[in-house]
Amino acid sequence: MADLEEPKAPARWHLLDDKLLNACRVWDLRARRYRHPELGHEGEFYYIDSCDWVIVIARTRARELIMVRQFRWGSDALSWEFPGGIIDAGEDPVTAGLRELKEETGYIAESGRLIGHCSPNPAILNNQCHIVFADNVELHADGTDWDEHEEMEIRVVPESEVFDWARDCKIGHALALTGLLYYKMLAG
Amino acid sequence: MADLEEPKAPARWHLLDDKLLNACRVWDLRARRYRHPELGHEGEFYYIDSCDWVIVIARTRARELIMVRQFRWGSDALSWEFPGGIIDAGEDPVTAGLRELKEETGYIAESGRLIGHCSPNPAILNNQCHIVFADNVELHADGTDWDEHEEMEIRVVPESEVFDWARDCKIGHALALTGLLYYKMLAG
Secondary structure, X not given: OOOOOOOOOOOOOEEEEEEEEEEEOXXXXXXXXXXXXXXXXXXXXXXXXXXXXXXXXXXXXXXXXXXXXXXXXXXXEEEEEOOEEEOOOOOOHHHXXXXXXXXXXXXXXXXXXXXXXXXXXXXXEOOOEEEEEXXXXXXXXXXOOXXXXXXXXXXXXXXXXXXXXXXXXXXOEHHHHHHHHHHHHHOO | OOOOOOOOOOOOOEEEEEEEEEEEOOEEEEEEEEEOOOOOOEEEEEEEEEOOEEEEEEEOOOOEEEEEEEEEOXXXXXXXXXXXXXXXXXXXXXXXXXXXHHHHHOEEOOOOEEEEEEEOOOOOEOOOEEEEEEOOOEEOOOOOOOXXXXXXXXXXXXXHHHHHHHHOOOXXXXXXXXXXXXXXXXXX
């Protein structure tokens, strides 16, 4: 068993090969072959190769947060979340967050700031999700600009009620809940 | 744009077809064909079909949490997380959490309880992750029982320091951070 007095860092495996198995539009299924640097054994591991994502926690002057609900084809169900999406190539995470906020909800902010980032799932995904906080957001007259297939319910929810929703598992998306943890720790 | 006075729930799409593309050992890549119930347009959506997962937040009598660090082949990096893994067919989430805790870290608890659950990613995954809290855990003489390829650093970290790790993005796994939010809200 592990020696708890002098913990030993686990080995970083050596990458031997990395191949595409299926291109899935906005992400790819790939497989990597690795060798353990000391033990010598090898293994093949499947993973999803994806661009980075962003979610944005947008707050009104009345301390309400902008929530969206949409049908999700992975879970085959409706899901309450924060606005967000894929960061375009070369795009700054804050710019991407404010763009997604505007496109999905019609709300705009003068500025935003990064309050955290995470690995959506380091076991099977290679990307990062950035968490942007935008304060004093306001509804813009231009409204939303949804992508093909996007269809959302937009709700402006008092901050304390959003935490009730999380407690009651009404918000299910792990990235939204991760965003809420950063919001609680760092948004002020 | 969306009418904010009378928000309309987005449609639940109708499932037309669901096919296997790649079997990836512990999960499968699949594609579903859907039709929008009112607009009539169709789309094919890729997703990962996976068993449910569990993570366990295990606390000692001194209010330290049991953390593990392991090499993750998705992110190609070492990752600090809570213990956890795949729930076996028919296994109760709490039983699974206490089993993973024992196997991965050598710590045992008399009991555990569910403090939340989440969708790891409803856009591309169809499974749930359950969050188990186990209090007053103790190291068992039997030690760990790692699966093939498992190799972990085990650290017993004061609760306040775990939140510092989260704030500093030293804990990156979104499921661990989601677990920490539930712990903050509900463990007591």
